[in-house]
Amino acid sequence: MAGTAGxxxxxxxxEHFWITASGLPKGRLEENDFLLVRIADGAVVERTRAEQSPSAETAIHATLYGLFPDTGACLHGHSVAACLATARTPAKGKGLRLPPLEMLKGFDVWEHRPKAELALFENHVDVTRIARDVRARFRRAPPKISALLVRDHGPTVWGRTLQTAYNRFEVLDFLLTYLARR
Ligand SMILES: [Zn+2]
Structure with missing residues (x-):
């Protein structure tokens, strides 16, 4: 995670989740660097230091926890591969077709030559707008792959446990790197 991204x-x-405070380098996180947020409205209910504010993308995390009650962890990062992969998918409102590689099993896709699609959203400076788009689309049709990608920005991946989300984050990074280098 470059700079303070992710x-x-x-x-x-x-009803609540812990999320990293804004503006921190993720390689140097400490126990006090997380805020407790309410899922229903994104309000901060606990912080250890008065100057802490929640990450700008808290609205997306709150949306995913609200939509998918079995989600235990949610990870968002930025990567060159993710940006390159979306740059090659010009059409708005379309998903990004993931390559049919063995690594898709990391998302519980077990078909032969699967047609797996990653939900793709447009980037906005106002992150609550992205969160609204995510809620509207996933309410209608929950994604088969527990991940989404914001164009020119980066992926968000979730799972039942922190380790599952972490594994899937790495799997998605593998798949996006493949797409970007192809
Ligand atoms: Zn971001």
Whole structure:
């Protein structure tokens, strides 16, 4: 995670999750660098330092926890591969077809030559707008792959446990790197 990019969260209970405070380098996180946020409205209910604010992308995490109750952790990062992969998918409103590689099994896709699609959203400076788009689309049709990609920005991946989300984040990075280099 370059600079202070990305944000990491984990569910605390059915109604709350912990998320990294804004503006921190993710390789140097400490226990006090997380805020407790309410899923229903994204409000901060606990912080250890008054100057801490939640990550700018908290609205997306809150949306995913709200939509998918079995989600235990949610990870978002930025990568060159992700940006290159979306640059080659010009059409708006279309998903990004993932390559039919063995690594797709990391997302529980077990078909032969699967047609797996990654949900792709347009980037906006106002992140709540991205969160609204995510909610609207996933409410209608939950994604088969527990991940999404924001154009020219980066992926968000979720899973039942922190380790599952972490594994899938790495799997998706592998698949996007493949697409970017092809
Ligand atoms: Zn971001």
């Amino acid at each position: 944000n990491l969260s984990a569910r605390a209970d059915p």
